[in-house]
Amino acid sequence: MTREMSHDEAFAALGALAVDALDDEERSAALAHVSTCLTCRQELAALRDAASNLAFTAPAVTVGADSRDRVRAGLLARAAADGRSTPAPPPRADIVPVTAGRGRAGVFAAAAGILLVISLGAVGYLLRDRARLRDAAGLQIAQAARERATNDSLRKAVLTRDSLLAGITGRDVALMTLTTNGTKAPFAYMFWDRRANTWTMIAHNMPELKAGRTYQLWLVTASSKISAGTFKPQNGDAVIRATYALPADQLKALAVTEEPAGGVAQPTGAMIMAVTTGSH
Amino acid sequence: MAAVPVSGYIRLPMNPPSQSRPYPSAVDGSTQGARAPTGPRGPTDGRAEGDVELVRRMQSGDEQALGAFYDRWFAVVGGVVARILRSDGDVEDVIEETFWQAWRQADRFVEGRGSVQTWLLTIARSRALDRLRAAQRRREESLDEPGAMDAATPAADDAPARSTNDPSLAVEHAERRHLVLAALADLPGEQRQALELGYFGGLSQTEIAEQTGQPLGTVKTRMRLAMQKLRERLSVLREDTP
Structure with missing residues (x-):
């Protein structure tokens, strides 16, 4: 109790x-x-x-775009084939009341009863056929959804490429190279589109991060260090994009530091590479 | 250049939202205009209304609404499911089951009794915890495969690479995440631990006490204080459902 x-x-x-x-x-x-x-x-x-x-x-979901689209397509297909309102079961012929009569009236009644049974049988068949059609339609919808997801994915990829190219080839793009010392040292190119306020950094040779660590990019002005985001390279390479309006004369330096996972408000970790604005 | 994959996850900067200085916004794979921090969204923002409208349409059997609902919430649902399962194996399945349940039970959502967010994420958490417990039971029953779950790795990235097609939604998620992380960071470590073991680990207070070696009464106090503080700090996020 x-x-x-x-x-x-x-x-x-x-x-x-x-x-x-x-x-x-x-x-x-x-x-x-x-x-x-x-x-x-x-x-x-x-x-x-x-x-x-x-x-x-929670950390970023590790399900990729393909999986995301696949799950979406599957869900929509299930929903389309779901038939939220359950169809009424086909009427059973043996419970249809057929009033027995005598003489001609009885014959007509019997004939009408037979016709009714046949009609109901046909209705039952059509209902079953409808269910089959609905299943087939569900499969077709799923196929269409998969194709649509593929098209969306390709369109997104093209847009991403276009955006990336625009960010590094624009008329007002300044190029800066972030470097450090040593062999196999990490380096990066920063493309700053001062008209569009976009920052595109392409980094190479980035050392592998330990668990619980991340890289963080900083825009350094005379008065502050502004976080432009954290990133984790794949096989040492990374393309990082950010949008931030900064007057051209305020940027003093760019820097990448290694920080605890999740990033920090102000840089605390080791400087991985940097560039001062005098060099661009 | 084309061979270089766009691989870096970008998260919003760590500057607290309360600062007036504009900060860069970055969304993986797309370029957005500079945004000043908009702060937490209030009760009358279009987002909550949009969610309710989508659920209404789902109630009437509109599967396109399900698609839109999925697009809005996939990233957050995926994140919490992956965090709870601590393994990629079943994440996709559980995400699908979550949205399927939301579709099938859309008519159980009653506007005014809670937010869509709470309703959906409760489903997601329940489905994920069910799957986690089932896996743990299988592991306990299988003497041949000890430690199978221990070998599973947590989700690889700490950053919220929220894969959504809606940039403003991605920014809003990032802002919300930022605010919640700040609220959690303000909790004493032991209160935060109790809360996370309860929410993400699905442990009862008794189980938390056993796991942490603390008296049950202490765990109860920590949980109560943690939830009270979280509620206060996040009250600005609460959707004021009529």
């Missing part, structure tokens, strides 16, 4: 209830109280909303 919880006890347990961290008995008792207490219901709703925001702190 579920123990009764006082208001204060229940209220204190709402936080744990919001993340479903109560043991079964406590959970039942807390829910029983909440069902009768408007204050607790409102508080629980607010706590659940707050808890749901924790989802936004």
